[in-house]
Amino acid sequence: MEDEIDQRKLLAGILRGEGYAVAETGSVDAALADLAAAPVDLVMSDWKLPGRDGMELLTEVKARFPETAFLMATAYGTIAHAVAAVRAGADDYLTKPFERAALLLAVERTLRSRRLVDENRRLSEEVRDRDRLVDLVGKSPSMERLYRQVEKLAGTDATVLLAGESGTGKELAARALHALSRRRTGPFVAVNAAAIPETLVESEFFGAEKGAYTGADRMRKGKLEQAQGGTLFLDELGELPLSMQPKLLRALQEGVVTRIGGSSEIATDARILAATNRDLAQEVAAGRFREDLYYRLNVVSVTLPPLRERREDIPLLVRHFVARTERRYGIRVEPFPSALLARMVDHGWPGNVRELANVVERLVLLSEGGRVSEGDLPGPLGGKAPADAGWRLPPGGVSWEEHEKDALRQALDISGGNRARAARLLDLPYKAFLYRLEKFGLAPSDEQQT
Numbered sequence: 537m538e539d540e541i542d543q544r545k546l547l548a549g550i551l552r553g554e555g556y557a558v559a560e561t562g563s564v565d566a567a568l569a570d571l572a573a574a575p576v577d578l579v580m581s582d583w584k585l586p587g588r589d590g591m592e593l594l595t596e597v598k599a600r601f602p603e604t605a606f607l608m609a610t611a612y613g614t615i616a617h618a619v620a621a622v623r624a625g626a627d628d629y630l631t632k633p634f635e636r637a638a639l640l641l642a643v644e645r646t647l648r649s650r651r652l653v654d655e656n657r658r659l660s661e662e663v664r665d666r667d668r669l670v671d672l673v674g675k676s677p678s679m680e681r682l683y684r685q686v687e688k689l690a691g692t693d694a695t696v697l698l699a700g701e702s703g704t705g706k707e708l709a710a711r712a713l714h715a716l717s718r719r720r721t722g723p724f725v726a727v728n729a730a731a732i733p734e735t736l737v738e739s740e741f742f743g744a745e746k747g748a749y750t751g752a753d754r755m756r757k758g759k760l761e762q763a764q765g766g767t768l769f770l771d772e773l774g775e776l777p778l779s780m781q782p783k784l785l786r787a788l789q790e791g792v793v794t795r796i797g798g799s800s801e802i803a804t805d806a807r808i809l810a811a812t813n814r815d816l817a818q819e820v821a822a823g824r825f826r827e828d829l830y831y832r833l834n835v836v837s838v839t840l841p842p843l844r845e846r847r848e849d850i851p852l853l854v855r856h857f858v859a860r861t862e863r864r865y866g867i868r869v870e871p872f873p874s875a876l877l878a879r880m881v882d883h884g885w886p887g888n889v890r891e892l893a894n895v896v897e898r899l900v901l902l903s904e905g906g907r908v909s910e911g912d913l914p915g916p917l918g919g920k921a922p923a924d925a926g927w928r929l930p931p932g933g934v935s936w937e938e939h940e941k942d943a944l945r946q947a948l949d950i951s952g953g954n955r956a957r958a959a960r961l962l963d964l965p966y967k968a969f970l971y972r973l974e975k976f977g978l979a980p981s982d983e984q985q986t
């Protein structure tokens with residue numbers, strides 16, 4: 537769909553030359569009439585058209601022909617249009633003017649990813665939910681700023697360092713950067729430097745040939761290689777062992793990896809995003825992080841604001857997580873009482889959004905008759921358990937056993953003797969809770985096996 541006839545003939549000619557069947561039209565209404573008559577696999581449209589524009593066509597196509605892929609052409613310098621199109625459901629965009637190769641690549645990639653989408657359509661609601669990519673919630677000025685940064689950076693291949701406390705949404709931001717980028721149909725590969733034992737880091741990152749070490753019974757591709765054509769997310773990079781840092785730097789700089797036990801260099805093409813909750817500049821100063829690697833990764837940095845600095849987003853986030861929990865577990869709850877919400881807005885949230893999400897999920901799951909109860913707030917928020925924010929070990933110490941026994945008794949009190957609930961109040965697995973009750977002789981013998 538292109539209103540300029542010469543341009544359109546040229547595009548159609550290129551595509552026909554590659555064996556595609558092409559139908560051309562010059563207006564949104566004509567395109568919709570054609571689609572109704574004969575469905576197509578892919579619609580490619582210019583953003584700017586006389587009368588109704590490409591966005592209107594996109595909206596109609598999404599609503600009426602959901603199986604049809606959509607490729608939007610936008611003018612150079614209007615990345616906002618591209619982002620809006622992708623948000624509205626376009627599969628990809630092309631910035632004009634584009635070259636023949638870019639056109640063919642985009643068409644082929646879009647059709648390929650469409651086929652994958654079709655294959656995956658049978659996935660359950662929950663799985664789709666978990667895989668949703670652009671999922672950041674928040675309207676505070678600091679979040680608005682973050683969205684603008686993400687939109688701007690998504691259009692580039694720049695390395696981005698995501699900074700911010702734990703649970704502030706660094707991984708979510710990384711996924712958004714990928715989802716809005718040209719690499720979105722390629723893989724998003726995350727590797728968490730803190731989660732891998734030091735001895736395995738190298739094979740995890742770079743891969744290993746069969747027989748490279750004892751137990752390497754087959755060839756394994758490393759994460760850098762797996763991210764080919766997509767985005768590599770280096771999570772918790774501050775934890776990367778110093779010994780690994782020069783190897784990573786070299787791989788990033790030269791764009792090649794060598795598997796352990798291998799001799800050939802394998803070219804990699806991945807966009808690099810890194811995250812850390814440490815102050816890397818400080819780590820560099822302390823000699824725990826290599827300066828050259830730091831500068832290689834810190835081309836652009838984006839900082840996720842802690843939740844306590846954007847409290848106005850808390851009610852919005854609560855709603856978001858309530859809805860998610862309701863969907864996930866098929867339950868419904870009444871809106872949170874305002875006193876409870878006020879308490880949540882006032883809390884310090886050391887664990888940020890992750891902590892908030894967990895607290896909300898717990899309140900919803902423990903609700904009774906659709907009503908959530910302040911009594912179900914965990915320690916520091918509920919203020920009932922001994923882990924109360926103000927609790928300090930007295931200088932003279934305490935008897936730990938008495939302390940624990942007291943906590944168990946109080947939990948049973950609050951839950952009205954319901955032991956499953958009492959266990960949840962203490963954040964203990966049910967079995968562990970029962971074991972402790974017995975240990976302190978708090979379990980009535982006639983109830984031994986609930």
Ligand SMILES: Nc1ncnc2c1ncn2[C@@H]1O[C@H](COP(=O)(O)OP(=O)(O)O)[C@@H](O)[C@H]1O
Pocket residue numbers: 671672673674700701702703704705706707708709811856889890893
């Ligand atoms: N702005 C946000 N909107 C919605 N959910 C969020 C937001 N920020 C974080 N979360 C959720 O909080 C949890 C932690 O986010 P994550 O991106 O893993 O944090 P980090 O990587 O900074 O530790 C995830 O469940 C994520 O979905």
Ligand SMILES: [Mg+2]
Pocket residue numbers: 703706707771
């Ligand atoms: Mg994380």
